[in-house]
Amino acid sequence: VxxxxxxxxxxxxxxxxxxxxxxxxxxxxxxxxxxxxxxxxxxxxxxxxxxxxxxxxxxxxxxxxxxxxxxxxxxxxxxxxxxxxxxxxEPVAFDIKLSFQILFMVILGGLGTISGAFIGAAFILLFPVVLNTVGNVWFHGMVDATVISAVEQVVFGALIILFLIYEPLGMAKLWENIRARMRSKSAPKAKVPSQQPS
Known part of the structure; x- marks a missing residue:
């Protein structure tokens, strides 16, 4: 064994x-x-x-x-x-739910970006786990699994609409913006030479 x-x-x-x-x-x-x-x-x-x-x-x-x-x-x-x-x-394994999950990964991660595919896949796979953990900790397991699944679909749908309207490049672009802001804050500011009156 x-x-x-x-x-x-x-x-x-x-x-x-x-x-x-x-x-x-x-x-x-x-x-x-x-x-x-x-x-x-x-x-x-x-x-x-x-x-x-x-x-x-x-x-x-x-x-x-x-x-x-x-x-x-x-x-x-x-x-x-x-x-x-x-x-x-088997054809049953590749159902419509899996097709929608792959589509959600691409849209949420970022259309036309390679890093967005990985970010979207991580979000789609980890978000249900986080949601179940929060439901069990806050509500002590009293929330039904169907309710958690419904909340998950609502959140995915709302995020897809928001990203398609405001940020088609998805989470990949948001991550790039965050990194750019962090680099700009950590970069030393150039000192402007003071002009002496003539």
């Missing part, structure tokens, strides 16, 4: 190492693509496709390229998800 437990734990650790390695490789690939000509073409078509086409960018090729690469990322992500959490591939 102990040998079986150690073997399963070893396999679990190996699974997470494979997932982390695959995620790191895909992140590096995405950063390189966004910084290169491919990413610049995508952003040009996203901002104004007519102007991008007038500059010689092929709309059909760029959109097909974005669709193909997005499909590749989704396929690899689904394979890693099934490899880590599922023992068998």
């Amino acid at each position: 102990a040998a079986a437990r150690s073997l399963s734990q070893f396999q679990g650790n190996k699974k997470y190492q494979v997932v982390i390695g695959g995620s790191r490789a895909k992140t590096i690939l995405a950063i390189n693509m966004t910084r290169g000509s491919v990413g610049r073409n995508w952003m040009a078509v996203r901002d104004m496709d007519i102007a991008a086409e007038s500059m010689g960018i092929s709309l059909l090729r760029t959109k097909l390229q974005a669709f193909a690469i997005s499909a590749f990322y989704c396929g690899v992500a689904g394979a890693l998800f099934a490899f880590t959490y599922l023992k068998s591939l």
